[in-house]
Amino acid sequence: MKELDIGEVAQQSGLAASTLRYYEEKGLIAPVGRRGLRRLFDAGVLERLALISVGRSAGFSLDEIARMFTPDGRPQIDRQLLAAKADELDETIRKLSAMRDGLRHAAACPAPSHMECPKFRRILRAATSGAIAAPGKKALQRKGRGQR
Amino acid sequence: MKELDIGEVAQQSGLAASTLRYYEEKGLIAPVGRRGLRRLFDAGVLERLALISVGRSAGFSLDEIARMFTPDGRPQIDRQLLAAKADELDETIRKLSAMRDGLRHAAACPAPSHMECPKFRRILRAATSGAIAAPGKKALQRKGRGQR
């Protein structure tokens, strides 16, 4: 497979080279080797970056993503963790869908205050069944920090 | 409607009182008044916090949320902004669904490396059609900062 210089990876992924080095430091990606000082990446790193990107927009921290997928590209042994993350995503998706519906409705509905519109309130309730606290990822972090 | 002390809001929302003060400072919420020094919140603030929470887990920054919904609870005049955010959410939801499918598959499929499993790769492609860069919210921020 073709070997890419960090600059090429940066260009093709749209990420800054510094970000790629940072990801390497965090154990999220790894160069296949070096040419002199310069890192050489396998083209497969682009898929991996895509995976990381989706994980990030799913609200997972870099550390969580690192835990889900080992640096060589194969997913973690811990199938339960993976399944748990999938469930987390289901919940996130449900809320996001409700939020999207709420936004679309808000963009269309002429009511002066949406908090008074029964339809909007119903959507909002759907979006927030369960706790209010917990901006997704933050929930876990907060718990973790709360312990210390 | 019942008026709540910051402690009650904190308890019922699960957010720290300091967070509520911070949100007020950012213009996301507003007390209906004060009893002495103490803030008094309308019970409706709980719904608003729910809305903020969902917005956060949708990957919107506090500033973006503030722009979407004015402090008195009515959504912004800018229907186009709202619709655009809804579209953003559609895209995010699509990716997240693919990621979830990928995770579930990874948890079930016995293949040694998922990057070699055609099903996983297909799912991943679905998750990442489009740019890699752009951990959701970050995409916009980066663009903004890149200009400076």
Place this chain on the structure above:
DNA sequence: GTGCCACTTCAAGTCGACTTGAGGTCAAGC
């Protein structure tokens, strides 16, 4: 063979979102 420039390392800075701490206020219960 030399100059350029994309790379390298490492430390420090930045940004958003909060949290923490110091020092102060005040209503209620003893």
Place this chain on the structure above:
DNA sequence: GCTTGACCTCAAGTCGACTTGAAGTGGCAC
């Protein structure tokens, strides 16, 4: 009347995720 405890303000600290800057290195075009 004095303590207690939940609130207040304001400044500073923290954390994750990067970015920036200084100083150095080395592959390649000329």
